[in-house]
Structure formats: C-alpha cells, structure tokens
Amino acid sequence: EPEVTQTPSHQVTQMGQEVILRCVPISNHLYFYWYRQILGQKVEFLVSFYNNEISEKSEIFDDQFSVERPDGSNFTLKIRSTKLEDSAMYFCASSGGGRKTDTQYFGPGTRLTVL
C-alpha cells in the first residue's frame, strides 16, 4: 500500500540554525500539507500546497517557514532560523484531491528538537 514517508525521523539542531524536513507524498497525489504537534498539545495545521503554490497557511506559518516541491517526488518544509518553540513533531500529509471528502494520508513524522 502506498504511504507517505518522511526523513529524518529525528532532527536535533541548535537554535538559529536552518533545518529542512523532507517528505515523499504518495505518488499520484496532488495536495500536500504540513502539520505539527508540540509535545502534549494538539496536531495543528501549518500549510497546504497545490500546483506549486501555497493554498492556505496558518498564523503559525510565518516568514521563517517555507515549503517547496523541488522535484516530482519530494515536498520540503524549511525553517530558516529555528527557535526553541519550534521543537515539535512535524507531520507531512498528502491527498489525491483538495476536497473535504479526500482523505489525507499522513507520514510517520519528524521529531524536531531545538537546543
């Protein structure tokens, strides 16, 4: 069964450093998402992406964040200058369509630890 994969599974970085989190969505999917979950808190929407541009972003997704689909298979989340409060589990998701009826399939997540 096709699945969303994410690398690395765990990333440790120093405050102020740039990190890139990578995701490989399901191959025929067109809509891509990033969510995050701070330890002990709810999963929160960050951004949705379609047709090589951002469709919607939350207030969390400020200028420090960017997303990119550099080739036909990868979908990345970049944090330019990490802060302590960026420490969280980051989930990538993809769906075949962008409607409410289209299931979002999630990857296993990347745990980001900012020291």
Add this chain to the structure above:
Amino acid sequence: AQSVTQPDIHITVSEGASLELRCNYSYGATPYLFWYVQSPGQGLQLLLKYFSGDTLVQGIKGFEAEFKRSQSSFNLRKPSVHWSDAAEYFCAVASSNFGNEKLTFGTGTRLTIIP
C-alpha cells in the same frame, strides 16, 4: 471558527471490554468528521470518516462512530478492545477557507489496555 474537543485525555480499558471515546465539534456548516489513530512511532492512520448519509459509520479494525448533530458529537466506539488498540486517538473536522481542506484536530485521547 471550527474546533474539536476530546474531553478525555487518557482512558484505561480492560482487554475485551467495550470502548467509547468522546468527540465534540464546533463548526458552522455541515461538518466533515474524521477519527485518526496514532500508534507509537507511527503516523496518523485514518480509522473512519463521516460526510453525509447514515449517521453510523463503520471503519477499520472494528471501530464505528456515530454522528449526532443535536449533540455536536462524533463518538468512537468498539465493542471489544484488543491489546493492539492501545494508541492515541484523534478526532478531526475538515474545514476550508479557500477550497483546499485542512484538518482541525482535537487534543487526542490516549488509550491504555490492561490485561
């Protein structure tokens, strides 16, 4: 704005006993509701979803959920739990401002199974 409430942070159930996890939502339009499960080290896996029609929906792994509009609830049930059901369960509602759906999650309920 849409929101999801899961009142129970942690539930402990004996193996073979029945289970009900509570979910209440707040959403102005017709809600599109989901239950996801997260096992340790795994991504979020869709258990079931409700869009319209029969208010009792069946999912994978023997789970079902009932949509009650009058109570703004979408509770998850299973008649007999197995040790492998121990995981974190998330209720979510789909919403969108621009057409690409995002999911708003509850805080999750951690399920522990005792022998």
